[in-house]
Amino acid sequence: MSVYWEGEWVRLFFPEKLRHKMERERGSREWDWSCPHTRRRLEDLYFGERGYIKAGSQESKEFWLFFDRFQRFHNQLKKNKINKDREFEDEKKSKVIDLPKEYDPRYRINVSIVLSRDVERALHGHHREKGHRSRDCADLPTEKLAEFKKAILHYLDFTQKQSFGKLAKLRKERSNLPIFQYREKIIHMVRDHQVVVVAGDTGCGKSTQVPQYLLAAGFGHIACTQPRRIACISLAKRVGFESLNQYGSKVGYQIRFESSRSPATKIVFLTEGLLLRQIQKDSEVPQYQVLIVDEVHERHLHSDFLLGVLRRILPLRPDLKVILMSATINIKLFSGYFDQAPVLQVPGRLFPIQVIYQPVPQEEAASKTEKLDPRPFLRVLQAIDHKYPVDERGDLLIFLSGVTEISSVLEAVQVYATHTQRWIVLPLHSTLSLVEQDKVFDLAPPGVRKCIISTNIAETSVTIDGVRFVLDSGKVKEMSFDPKAKMQRLQEFWISRASAEQRKGRAGRTGPGVCYRLYAESDYDAFAPYPVPEIQRVALDALVLQMKSMDLGDPRSFPFIEQPPMSSIETAILYLRDQGALDANEELTPIGKLLAKLPVDVVIGKMLILGTLFSLLEPVLTIASALSVQSPFLRSATNNPECATARKPLESDQGDPFTLLNVFNEWIQVKSSRSSNSRKWCRRRGLEEQRLYEMANLRRQFKALLKDHWMLEESGVPTRDRHSRQRQHRERKELHQLKRQHERSEKQKRKVLKLQDQDGGSSSDGEERSHADGTESVDIQDVKFKLRHNVEELCASSTGQELSGSQLSLLKLIVCHGLYPQLAVPDSFNSCRKDSDQVFHTKSKQGIVVHPTSVFSSNPEILHVDSGQEEMTVAEETSVDKEGKKLNSRRKGQSTKHQIVGFVSLLETNKPYLVNCMRLPALQGFLLLSRSLDTSADCCRIVCDGWMEINMVDPEAALRLISEAVRLRLAWEKLLKSRLEKTSSVEDFQRGDDRRKKKEIDRLGYDLVDYMRSEVAYSMRRLAALETQNLYVGPQTVVSTPALPGVFGNVDMKLDPVKGGYRATSFLTYNCLLNDTDFYSDCLRSFWTCPNCGLYMPFTPIERMSHQSSCIEEGSVAESEEQNNEMAAVTALHRNYHCDICQKDLMMTSTEILRHKKQHSSETNS
């Protein structure tokens, strides 16, 4: 310590030359190796740019550690000059400092690599030579330099030997792998054929070895795909390690958001999805020479598609080699798909596993409604306890179908475990927090076994060492897709024989095992041989879209390895056409092209694209990302009251996407504030922080993609002052250092689990793991996050300004526009029902329930129409002179406040559920979003998308609303189209044009918000099946209504040959509804004076509208500057205003507030 101080002090207060002199003099008396200055000098001399050891590197730190031990050892030698037993000393020496006992010249390395020329000269006594260089080490005594050099050589010998030893061991391990025997054969096969199939079971070593064999045989640019991200990372690590190339870059991985790839990378492990995106960018993938597709037998959507794409690429790239790797399953299928590609079968290396069939007795078999009976599972635990001595280690892995099943078995097993003190029970499924998931890797104390109760996550994704017993329920939950209702369905099935074998295999990885099957052997024989490939079970929207963008022709005739059902393809095409991604010829539209490039569902992609108009992209980005990742809300926290209260302020009564928006924004604030710990913040609220990190990555990618496709204006990067730039630089340096620190301390020892933590244990469970040496563990995710993102900027852009009321209302419209047609209406009797019995309906599916995780599930009243008096007064005003009967029917259920629910997915488990819901004003939503609107003659009756009927009482208001909807939709469409067209011709948008567009957009945003706020009373009704079949008047021979120019903007109204009436726009047909008994009464003319031109004559309401709109159009004047500003401000300046006089909370701009106040004052004055 004192030495350090002295060194520092000297450095600070003495000029350099004098200092060196002092040190030289001191050095001769009392040399100090640990003086930091000396060390720096030595590093400068020896650890240069070209040196083997680089200054400041991990290697240099290791060297200094070695050096200290080396010195200690030498000093000790000097002290005990007595040398009783040389051999003993030698042994001690090698133990103490790990020096090689013998000096084998084979380990020698080329010293010139180590030592730069200058140093060499210095070391050999040339430092007296003339020149500046010689002065460099003049301050260091020659004998000390020689001593140091000796230490370096010792160190290098030592590390050389160490790595040679490692290498030899690794080589031996590698040659013991079953696949090693086939090394030459594989290389020859790949040389001779373009496609080769390598089939080998678990443990044969194919994934790690085949890429290395090929590299060694002279192939380069090898890509190896994996279905899972973690597999890419761990394989790259393993293969890098085997080739002693950990710190080099020959072996790397590349997954979304993370890559260790460099130009020097020869073998890259990447995900199937990522390779597909690369192929989408450049269809001939010139960057690769060899493509290895691993785990093809798993039959994921991506791998099946990838195989199809590869088959198409092969003739275009005759030099490209493709190797399919699979378990020894269904090999003929893969070989046959590639023109009888040669197959190499490699035996696996599993230990023998005893199979015991123990079918569940009839009375314990699960009935549909009851909980899973745990007795058959308990019997197996008992059997293990009886049969196998406690000192024989080996854990138990139970496979169940789902989370509810896990918890019911867990409960019973936990009781047994408490009783016997022989088991530690751990659940495992993907919705568990990552901390909880990691526990399955911890160790049980001696005499205790782990019992891991898992979903099929443990079948392939999570591999747990030390499992000796497997207990297989034989059940699995699988997602399928109902195209009619566009609904996902999660159902339980018997597993396939292939899955049963895979589950069994999990018992024999580290030693002989036992597999208990809770079904009969005859059941097993009756299982399907393989699981249904994903491509045959899921919606193919995204796939078809990607196929179209890759120019793969008609998806109906694409030669998939196994055809998906034709209906799935047809449904997808229809859907994409309906969404405007494909045109009538099934070609990609401009929006379709963009959607194909966005790595999200179509509905999410749509909201992103729509979000680029107006200035609401930031929240849209956040919502889109939030809806694309697993929910950050942990289930385990839902029944924790503390979590519930901590979550409360984050909840939005607008709906779940807005709660997620709040969560992210609040989290970013926590991240940006120096004092708070986001990990703690998340834990308190029961949030999985990983999901928030994923969101941050996603929203950044989305933004970049939108920018790449010219959907964004160049955002003016705020120029920072010098001070903040410096601070940022400093912070980044610190972060990099933390990252390195983490990488160094990487190997965390596995924790030993405690027996029976019984509910007391949870308090310490979530705590960060700190290292054994007491150093604070680095929150590496936080470090990576802060390196990757500019937190300040994120904070400013995403949470900088609170959303105003108008912004929120526009944002809701955008999100719902994206989600369309995923809209549901509340059942009209919901307000009379129990909270848990709230029912909703979509066009294609009735009787749906909001998912219990939704805000609307816990607060259903948000969606209820207030049983208000207010609404009735609106209705009454306009209806004095009409017949009572009709009125009553129309007035029933009239309200200005009906709401509909946009949802992200429709999922059926026990019941059909709406997942991720948000609310939207019903009438405005329907009028602005519906694909088809059909109206009666007076427009009071509107049928939306052929299933929702809306009835208004006031025909004037009805007309106004519809014509305004038409105007807004056409304007919106036009602006979006022009924005999309920018993608093709950048030069087109010149400054002036841009400014005009900007103004139009502002105006549209302003008007949309205004529109969403309009207060018109109406009733809503779902049409019965019979009604939907007899909706239209049909083709008309007599034109009953004249065309009315100007009612719906400038559109031409043409007779609709199918529905009858007039087709005004692609989405609006006027006066086509059958059974409109009120036609004549509503069309009666009454005298009216035009306030604009003074014309006085009899009009029907619609004629009046027509006149008015054309009259106003002629007389329209340019808007005042003030008005313009007001419009531009809509997305920024609307704010909450509470008016004391009318006792209302209003959402208004400052101008509007002024006007509002003025109105009150004029009222009171008069």
Added chain:
DNA sequence: CTCTCCCT
């Protein structure tokens, strides 16, 4: 009154 699992 609750959800198999991956991935761009």
